[in-house]
Amino acid sequence: MSYGLLADAAFVLHFAFIMFVGVGGLLVLWRPWLAWLHLPAAIWGALIQIGGWSCPLTPLEWHWRAQAGEATGSGGFIDHYLVPLIYPAGLTRGMQVAIGVLVIAVNAAIYAWLLTRRRRGQATGSGSAHRS
Numbered sequence: 001m002s003y004g005l006l007a008d009a010a011f012v013l014h015f016a017f018i019m020f021v022g023v024g025g026l027l028v029l030w031r032p033w034l035a036w037l038h039l040p041a042a043i044w045g046a047l048i049q050i051g052g053w054s055c056p057l058t059p060l061e062w063h064w065r066a067q068a069g070e071a072t073g074s075g076g077f078i079d080h081y082l083v084p085l086i087y088p089a090g091l092t093r094g095m096q097v098a099i100g101v102l103v104i105a106v107n108a109a110i111y112a113w114l115l116t117r118r119r120r121g122q123a124t125g126s127g128s129a130h131r132s
Helices: 003-030 032-051 057-067 077-086 093-124
Strands: none
């Protein structure tokens, strides 16, 4: 397998992970068992943003790009791929914290709604909240 292909695979995995962190809570509404995967992913994604850390997939992708003789970037995945689309001037520290807080708030709202729905289903004896 070529290093360029490995770098592209790391990019796709990274993007899929970010999407899962951001909207995976909606999948939990459809399949509640996904909470076991989504909740740790959402916590990790929020911590990466709030802490200003770099995801381990970023240096891995850059390493494979360098091994393939391709140009490598600087900064993180979000800085390199998403910020130019969303924030042309660049991602500031305040924006990173805001993204992390937004991830927490959106997912907390989804999980609160899911738990409320589940409790109502248990209280009425319908059991509809247990379907998956």
